[in-house]
Amino acid sequence: MIGRVANKVAMVTGGASGLGEATSLLLAREGARVAVADVAQEAGERLAERIRAEGGDAMFVPLDVSSESAWDAAMAQVQQRCGKLNILVNNAGIAPEGDMEMSFELWRKVMSVNLDGTFLGTRAGIRAMRSSGEPGSIINISSTMAMTAFPTTAAYSASKGGVRSLTKAAAMYCGAHRLPIRVNSIHPGMCVTPLVAGYYENNPEALQAQIDMHPIGHLGTAEDIAEGVLYLASEASRFVLGSELVIDGGFLAR
Ligand code: NAD
Numbered sequence: 001m002i003g004r005v006a007n008k009v010a011m012v013t014g015g016a017s018g019l020g021e022a023t024s025l026l027l028a029r030e031g032a033r034v035a036v037a038d039v040a041q042e043a044g045e046r047l048a049e050r051i052r053a054e055g056g057d058a059m060f061v062p063l064d065v066s067s068e069s070a071w072d073a074a075m076a077q078v079q080q081r082c083g084k085l086n087i088l089v090n091n092a093g094i095a096p097e098g099d100m101e102m103s104f105e106l107w108r109k110v111m112s113v114n115l116d117g118t119f120l121g122t123r124a125g126i127r128a129m130r131s132s133g134e135p136g137s138i139i140n141i142s143s144t145m146a147m148t149a150f151p152t153t154a155a156y157s158a159s160k161g162g163v164r165s166l167t168k169a170a171a172m173y174c175g176a177h178r179l180p181i182r183v184n185s186i187h188p189g190m191c192v193t194p195l196v197a198g199y200y201e202n203n204p205e206a207l208q209a210q211i212d213m214h215p216i217g218h219l220g221t222a223e224d225i226a227e228g229v230l231y232l233a234s235e236a237s238r239f240v241l242g243s244e245l246v247i248d249g250g251f252l253a254r
């Protein structure tokens with residue numbers, strides 16, 4: 001069977017854990033050569049090894065998405081080793097709690113990873129894909145928190161709202177320049193990953209309250225989101241540009 005992203009080169013930021021890990025595994029199983037890009041070197045190398053052991057093709061690339069020079073180095077490494085880039089998943093993100101009284105330092109930290117990181121990634125992705133001359137797909141992982149907020153998600157909601165809007169601007173840019181590059185965002189509802197598990201480990205009531213906010217009756221999994229990434233990465237979504245794919249068990253429909 002031919003995979004849905006066979007012969008494509010994919011780079012997944014924050015690829016070592018959670019949604020990024022599930023996405024790296026699925027893209028590799030569907031035939032892509034995957035660059036797992038992350039600050040977490042050990043976990044990233046372990047995952048690349050696991051993909052290779054399964055018969056896939058993967059490598060680890062060290063990357064702090066908030067650093068412009070780190071993006072230059074990481075993208076050069078991918079292009080040097082793989083010769084091109086077709087799929088970029090800007091997934092790395094952090095979600096520390098913080099309300100309107102939070103420190104400016106915390107605000108800047110969230111913005112630098114979630115929003116600066118997605119800008120730098122989208123720009124680097126467009127440049128790499130344009131130079132490889134093949135169709136490309138950039139998928140930015142935003143959140144339902146781009147459309148709504150809790151009192152403790154001030155910076156997180158603002159950063160993910162920024163990712164949502166930036167994605168549309170990037171899509172318009174690619175359209176205006178007739179670049180064969182599609183840019184779209186995904187808006188996951190609450191999925192059980194290391195990012196959120198810590199909050200709920202010792203707080204079953206808060207966990208139940210979260211579940212109650214998802215009309216489908218349960219939280220999501222990393223694999224639920226990876227399926228959406230695969231759709232946007234593959235030719236099946238060839239007419240999809242500047243869109244926002246909500247995968248949230250009905251959270252926003254309430
Ligand atoms: P996670 O904590 O399990 O994984 C995040 C990964 O990003 C980790 O491997 C981490 O090392 C990496 N990372 C963190 N900062 C980085 C940086 N500066 N440079 C490179 N890598 C960095 O988190 P997750 O739940 O898998 O979340 C992935 C993305 O999905 C995030 O953007 C998050 O905001 C978004 N999201 C998650 C949920 C959810 O419920 N889990 C919901 C909506 C959106």
